[in-house]
Amino acid sequence: MSVVGFFGTYAYEHGQWKTLSEGELPPLAExxxxxxxxxxxxxxxxxxxxxxxxGVAYLG
Structure with a gap:
């Protein structure tokens, strides 16, 4: 039995969080x-x- 970790993609824009599809990076307003x-x-x-x-940061 293998354990799979958590996967999630999120964006904070216009004062609210939204869940995106895996790997999705739509144009976001600054x-x-x-x-x-x-x-x-x-x-x-x-x-x-x-x-x-x-900028971009990679954490892990």
Whole structure:
């Protein structure tokens, strides 16, 4: 028996969170935050503030 971790993709835009399809990254209006959780232990975080300072972080 194998245990599978958690998978989820979420975006914060216009003051609310929404669940996206796996791997979906639609165009988001700035400011926005996109989080993709892969197998409970690796996460991609894409931050796009209004103005300069956007970036991507990989956590795991």
């Amino acid at each position: 400011p926005s935050l996109w989080i993709d959780i892969h197998d409970s232990d690796i996460t991609s975080v894409v931050y796009a503030p209004a103005g300069p300072g956007s």
